[in-house]
Amino acid sequence: MVHKTKDMSKVAVIGFLYRLGAPNSFLTKVTSQITSLIGVQKGIPLGVTDPRRVQKAHFQKNMGKPKKAGSKFFRYMGSPTTPPCVGEVIWHLNKKVQSASPAQVELLQDAVFDFARNNARPIQPLNGRGYKLYGDYH
Secondary structure, three states: OEEEOOOOOOEEEEEOOEEEOOOOHHHHHOHHHHHOOOOOOOOOOOOOOOHHHHHHOOEOOOOOOEOOOOOOEEEEEEOOOOOOOOOOEEEEEEOOOEEEOHHHHHHHHHHHHHHHOOOOOOOOOOOOOOOEEEOOOO
16 A cells, blocks of 8 residues: 655555465455456555454454454665656555455456556665564563
8 A cells, every 4th residue: 555645755655465365354345446457557546444444344253353454564765666666665564464365366466467567676685774673562
C-alpha cells in the first residue's frame, strides 16, 4: 500500500509478505477492487480502510479472538521499486508473514503481472543504509 502526503512530497509504503495458505481477510475485502485492475495499467485508489476492522472480521477457529496481523515491522529508507526508481520512500514491512489462498495469489498475478513484468528491479545493495525493527515488545 502506497501512502502519499497531500502535497505528494513524502511517500511511505506498507508491505506484507505472504505464503500460500488460508485466505487473507484483507485481500478478501478488496477482491472486487483487485479484479477491476485486470487489464488496466494504472492504480485505482481504494479509499480509506481501517485495518482494525479487517482484523476484527478474521477470527481464529474455535477461539473467538481476533487474529492479529502483527505489530512488529521493519522500517528503512529506500526508493520506489517502479521506474524511474528515484526519490525517497519510507518502507514499513510487517515482520509477520501472512497467508493468502492460491486463488488470491492468482488474482493478484492476473491484476498486475502483464504490465508489472517490466516494472520491477533487482534487489539493491544497502549502500550503508540501516533498517530497524519496531513494534510492541511485551
